[in-house]
Amino acid sequence: MQIQQTQRSRVIVLTDITNEPDDEQSMVRFLCYSNEFDIEGLVATTSCWLRDRVAPEQIIERIQAYEQVRDNLLNHAPYYPTASSLLNLTTTGISIYGMDGVGQGKSSAGSQLIIDAVDKPDPRPVWICVWGGVNCLAQALWEIRQTRSVVEVDKFVAKLRVYTISDQDNSAPWIRQEFPNLFYIVSPGYEENGAGGYHHSTWVGISGDKFHGRFSGADFELVDNLWLDQHIRYNHGPLGALHPQTKFLMEGDTPTFLYLIPNGLGVPELPDYGSWGGRYELYTPDQKPWHYQKETRPIWTDTTDQVLSHDGKIYQTNQATIWRWREAYQHDFAARIDWSNTDNFESANHNPIAGFAGDVSRGVVHLTVQSGQMVELSAEGSTDPDGDAITACWFQYQEVGSLKQKIDIQNHSEIKASFIAPSVQQPETIHIVLEVKDNGKPCLYNYRRVVVEILPR
Secondary structure, three states: OEEEOOOOEEEEEEEOOOOOHHHHHHHHHHHHOHHHEEEEEEEEOOEOOEOOOOOHHHHHHHHHHHHHHHHHHHOOOOOOOOHHHHHHOEEEOOOOOHHHHOOOOOOOHHHHHHHHHHHOOOOOOEEEEEOOOOHHHHHHHHHHHHHOOHHHHHHHHHOEEEEEOOOOOOHHHHHHHHOOOOEEEOOOOOOOOOOOHHHHOHHHHHOOOOHHHOOOOOOHHHOOHHHHHHHHHOOOHHHHOOOOOOOOOOOOOOHHHHOOOOOOOOOOOOHHHOEOOEOEEEEOOOOOOOOOOOOOOOEEEEOOEEEEOOOOOEEEEOOHHHHOOHHHHHHHHHHHHHHHOOOOHHHOOOOOEOOEOOEOOOOEEEEEEEOOOEEEEEOOOOEOOOOOOEEEEEEEOOOOOOOOOOOOOEOOOOOEEEEEOOOOOOOEEEEEEEEEEEOOOOOOEEEEEEEEEEEOO
């Protein structure tokens, strides 16, 4: 058995905050999870919806509320950064839309922040979570290409990871075309010409199923204003109070950092594994009417999961790669808001710990077995910090791994489970996920992923 360890992700957020309430909402949730990342920057940017101004004051307002609750949060989990450090990392991109803001003399504090972060000797990649326009990153890349050798540019690009919420300015497709080796997660497309590109995007699964009547299967009650009023906004402290009423779609930008939360489910470098932030595969997508331009190289983009919904029906969509986890990530947010509202550990719920055969790290477990071998699965070591009862559920993530054959997991709802490795003609892999759930209020989840390599006899 081998364990692939996890590490905290370095994160820069680019946000067109104030274009509509969802960025302000996402910033509240992001600050609740700020202990899970090494935050390198919070940059107010433009977008197709906010073309000639930026609004750092909305970021600052939420950090000031966070400052009021940070001591409470630290009573529930370590590593929450100081408000002053976050304020020092808050800056702006250029107040110009798209490619008009890229080129000679278009440098900004935001583009320089990106350059400085990537140039640090820290070997970890820098994740750019893009909630709006991306010309701040485009400018950083333009400057690097103008001032450095080809080898140096390649080294710079290799440290970048981008997860962007569709295309919200015309610099996004320019980046993908000009820097073909850049790691890029996106549902390509835009909305401003009425083509409806957003409706097709994976990220809409965060809260959409009544959005223009196009989506079904997900539990909408977990993301509507009534639920948010009860569990996040009202009587839940100063940070929750700054989560505004949803106008179009709740927290459309949140998948960019849900994807990075180290809860044992996802692996950021491997988007095809799937996580709370969705699942993506690497290929060159076909041209669609809502794309800016034809994609000319592989990107990490939309794929589908087949999910049994709360309504008893099976759905197979790209949005389902996110909404399948909706209860887990909504309950998790509610618990974090509870943390922010009390300094008493016993007054809030905390995530259970998913162990595998006594190992309680968050890393991926790798097993190698032979065809016909009995594979033992053990959730021993799983605990709950509040003493709550926990349940275990083992399931195959059938879309992930090379072998798509369905595996019969015996005792799949027990601490100890097993299956017989199927016969294979060549090495194949399957993914098994352990989901541990407590019975606290709200019930919370944690995971371990087991990647099983099956060898032929």
